[in-house]
Amino acid sequence: MLIEKFFDHISNWKMAWFGLIFLGSIINAVLQKSSLVGDSPYVSVFAFGAGALIGLAAKIRGAWL
Amino acid sequence: MRESPEIAAEFSFEKEKAIAKSFSQRFQWEMILIGLGQAVIWLSLWPLVLNGFIDLWVGFLIASLCACFAYLPSHEAQHGNYSRGNSKLRWLDGFVGHITLITLIYPYHLLRVTHMKHHAYTNDPEKDPDYFNAHTSSVLKVIKNVLDGSTLNFGKYLEVFSADKAFVNSFEKAIPIALLYRFILLVLVIIFPLETLLLWWLPAKIGSVYTTVFFSYFPHLGTSTGRYQNTRFWTHWMPRYLNHSMQLHFIHHLHPSIGHYDEPKAIEALKPFLIARKVPGANKIPDRVTLNPLIKI
Numbered sequence: 006m007l008i009e010k011f012f013d014h015i016s017n018w019k020m021a022w023f024g025l026i027f028l029g030s031i032i033n034a035v036l037q038k039s040s041l042v043g044d045s046p047y048v049s050v051f052a053f054g055a056g057a058l059i060g061l062a063a064k065i066r067g068a069w070l
Numbered sequence: 071m072r073e074s075p076e077i078a079a080e081f082s083f084e085k086e087k088a089i090a091k092s093f094s095q096r097f098q099w100e101m102i103l104i105g106l107g108q109a110v111i112w113l114s115l116w117p118l119v120l121n122g123f124i125d126l127w128v129g130f131l132i133a134s135l136c137a138c139f140a141y142l143p144s145h146e147a148q149h150g151n152y153s154r155g156n157s158k159l160r161w162l163d164g165f166v167g168h169i170t171l172i173t174l175i176y177p178y179h180l181l182r183v184t185h186m187k188h189h190a191y192t193n194d195p196e197k198d199p200d201y202f203n204a205h206t207s208s209v210l211k212v213i214k215n216v217l218d219g220s221t222l223n224f225g226k227y228l229e230v231f232s233a234d235k236a237f238v239n240s241f242e243k244a245i246p247i248a249l250l251y252r253f254i255l256l257v258l259v260i261i262f263p264l265e266t267l268l269l270w271w272l273p274a275k276i277g278s279v280y281t282t283v284f285f286s287y288f289p290h291l292g293t294s295t296g297r298y299q300n301t302r303f304w305t306h307w308m309p310r311y312l313n314h315s316m317q318l319h320f321i322h323h324l325h326p327s328i329g330h331y332d333e334p335k336a337i338e339a340l341k342p343f344l345i346a347r348k349v350p351g352a353n354k355i356p357d358r359v360t361l362n363p364l365i366k367i
Contacts, residue, residue: 015249026256027271034263070218 024060029053081346090325093336105143105170108136130268137277140173148182180244192300204290289319303351309363334359
């Protein structure tokens, strides 16, 4: 039952999770290397937030591109 | 197979099959070497890049090349072309099939069953899992669809073939592997974000685009249904050595057990049969295919 719920959740929200974790990590790593915003304490919040937003938009649209 | 009255006895299916069989015996060692070799090279990129022995961008280029070489060895495995009916060697099909697809982040079981359905229902809009790759308006659209993941609507085919137990079983076997790949990818991206992007995710996308454009789109472009009509002989500016000789993909659809590197010789031998059967483009096949780059400028 719990496993079924877990798989249902993954199946429905996979794009949002992928955006948050995968794209968030990539954007975070790129911004950390930037001399312009790399030192800002909010860079990770922005990066993972942007990743989550992209993922959420993809989930709503049903497609990444 | 019922023969059309238009086909002369000398081009009978039995004769065609006998010739094809003579090219379907050899052990496909090159493909095993390519499949396992690219996987080993790809895997070794991780310690080499992470320890600073090679630059990440060089690693990205090598990983992308590996990804472009990753599918075909698995494809031979999907058709059982390593074991060739020998039950003692069947493990080799699965072994090479699984290992070589790690670079492309696809589970072998899933690609195997959907590919078998592609062969069984080529160009059928409802049942061919590759239909939307071949029947798209342009290469750019194919690229967009592959990057988007929208051409691989596996869920749809699980519904279409829900009555096929073997299909459903293989599909279910693939799910844990697909989830494991996603899990590893997400763990790696947290620890090594740029390395995961440039050594795995992006090369896998590039490899998938390459594979789809040359294996699915060009060979089936403008073709219809039917054994001799669903795949074509084609040429363009690119020498066939750069696109895995997919100009010759039609012979694979007719006789999937012919080894990839034996296809040119098989086509030379079977050319009169292909012309008699009106395979699309067959009259343009040169007499000599072996070592011919098949360029058309």
